[in-house]
Amino acid sequence: MKHLESVSAIVVFVVLFCVFRVGGKTVTSIDDDDGGGQPIRVDLDLSRVVRVVSERFLSVAIDASLMSEEKFMNLLNSPKLRTLAKALIPAFLRFGGTRQDFMKFKPKGRYFQARDNNVCEKLELPPSLEFKLKHEWVLQSKTLLQEEVERKYKKTKFSEYAVDLLYAFANCSGLDLIFGLNALLRTPENSWDSTNAELLLEYCGSRQYVMSWELGNEPNSYEKKAGIRVDGYQLGQDFFHLHQILQKSKLYHSTGLYGPDVSQPHDHHKDLLPGFLEAGAEAITACTWHHYYVNGRDTSLEDFLNPVVLDTLETKINEVLETVKSVSPGKKVWLGETSSAYGGGAVGLSDTFAAGFMWLDKLGLGAKLGLDVVIRQVLIGSGTYHLVDDNLDPLPDYWLSLLYKKLVGQEVMKAAVHTNFVTKKQVRVYLHCTNRKSTQYKQGAVTLFALNLNKGQVTITLPSHIANSTIEAFVLQAPEPGEQSLHSRSVKLNGEVLKMVDDRTLPALQGSKLPPGEPLKLPGFSFAFYVVTDAQAPVCK
Incomplete structure (x- = not known):
């Protein structure tokens, strides 16, 4: 009996030795x-x-390229797309990207009430029209990709009808819309010309469209895209100007304003974010920046599986967090646009199972380090980093996002x-x-x-x-x-x-x-x- 007690004591000792608590x-x-x-x-x-993190930590974007021709906005009336979007709530829906800075609001007097009780059923896209639009969108995507490669962006106009379709999609899906305004409309003194934005705000306010706002996309690349240079101080002034306009609105005086949507800081553009925050931090609800791991045109499967590549995100997040903390302590920080590879994504990688390693690690690391929201580029739009393919079928990263929403808390x-x-x-x-x-x-x-x-x-x-x-x-x-x-x-x-x-x-x-x-x-x-x-x-x- 004593022998058995001795053996038991040894077993307990081994267990206690192998399991212990520290802090x-x-x-x-x-x-x-x-x-x-x-x-x-x-x-x-x-x-x-x-x-x-925010309950909307995992959020999604619709690329502004979808509005390159208004007819493609009707794709948002697809019952399938609405089903997929609704399953991701609660989430923000960011409408923006490069082409938001080449778009102007042009009222035509053609609109509908996107807040009507039955609008979701009324707008459902007939299968024949959906098939036609999906086929035409494939061809349009090729044209848009060529614009991206050549950095020649065609200026476009959109009407009330396109805004109505976008708001109806967000409203029917339960997503919280963030609309990106054109910041490349400039005065001769190179300050932001708010005339067109005020026209849009007046229309959206008259329709009681509850939404938040952004101003401009990746201002550190304005010179390359449009031959216009805007420094951080001027950018902050532009946001403060928009903030004052929103303050005067009955509907938007307490709405969210997010920015400046800079791409990840490097080289001579590193001073843009601090300069912006010094001049405009009080105007914004959260500070937004963009991140992509690699160039979509020269990357490989090895990059998507490389822990060294994945670890570069931590350095970038910490850089931005430190900048915001030093200039505007307590300001929330968002990844306002992000995916695997810039330049529209990597063909044969960004819309495949392999992309899930970058996406899931980014969600894990972003939350761990202190980001409040991460907005995935894109739910639908041009490029190959979408969550939903050209047939509006869910891709691997959609299923991954859906599981994350279902299982992972704040x-x-x-x-x-x-x-x-x-x-x-x-x-x-x-x-x-x-x-x-x-x-x-x-x-x-x-x-x-x-x-x-x-x-x-x-x-x-x-x-x-x-x-x-x-x-x-x-x-x-x-x-x-x-x-x-x-x-x-x-x-x-x-x-x-x-x-x-x-x-x-x-x-x-x-x-x-x-x-x-x-x-x-x-x-x-x-x-x-x-x-x-x-x-x-x-x-x-």
Whole structure:
């Protein structure tokens, strides 16, 4: 009997030696690899929340190129597109991009009331017209891409009808519209000419269209695009001017104003953001900037899977956060436009399964470091970084975004990877409270999401106090094994290819319940969400 007690004591000692707490963290050791993949240990700190992001953290954009011809705005009346957009709420819908600075509002007296009770049903696009517009949009996209390559942007005009269609889409989908105004309308003194914007504001106000505003897109590239140079101080003055106009409006006096939508700071443009903030920070609700990892015209699959490339985002985020903190402490910071590759995206990559590694890591890192909102370029529009293809079918990054919305909450906690292998940077983990609006999970549940940039499977061991919890796994993989399948425009969830049931119905995104205590097996070249339903994290209750 004493012998058995001695053995029990030794076992308890070993367990206590291998599991201990440091500063609220639970740290565990793991067994040797059992052949199920390289072993990974994760530290999860469930004791405190390090960040809280907006409930609209993952938001989307419609590129202003869709308004290059007003008839294409009718695509927003597609029941399929509305179904896909509605599933992503709550979210902002940013309407903007390069072409917003080449567009003028030209009233024609043709409009409809986008706030009517039955407008959503009245506007639904007939299948025959939808088919015709989708076919014509493919050809239009090629023309727009050529403009992008040549940096020759045709000036266009849009009427009340285009505004009505845009607002109706946002309203019918439940998205919060942000409209980007043209900042390249300048006076002889090179200040912003607000005449056209005031005309648009007056119209939108008369229709009671509730929305927020931006002014200009990537002002650090105005010289290249239009031969106009605007420094940070003048830009701040322009925003302050718009702010004063909004203050006089009954409808828009307390509306959001976001800017300056600079591209990521580098070289001689680094002084643009500080200069803007010094002159115009009080005018804006949040500071916006843009980020892309690579040039879409000379990138590769290796870049999309390279942890060194993914890590460049952290440097850029910290640069912007530090600038904003030093000039305008407390101002929220948004990624106002972002995707994988600039220049319209990378053909054969930005709209495929491979793009999910950049997208999910950006969501995880952005929330962890302190961004409040991340706006994905684009839901629909020209280029190849869209969430919805030319047939209005969802692409892999749409399904990834939908799962994120379903499972990931606003509260961010610390998570870290520990391994003896050289793959540490290639396995990336993030931890949030589970979305509290998801009624199927208990209070205190947490969602761990992980990326495996390795070719081979890894085995993740959770801290002991939650290792025996019920876990639901949502594992996303390319349809077929091997690197070539990473170029696929389809995605599997727990082994089943995801697709819409019909134009108005999305599939139920079901997790797979894992046996308690079983390590998480994350396949090579995959990413996954793990809902720890019994975590009982006090900060998530």
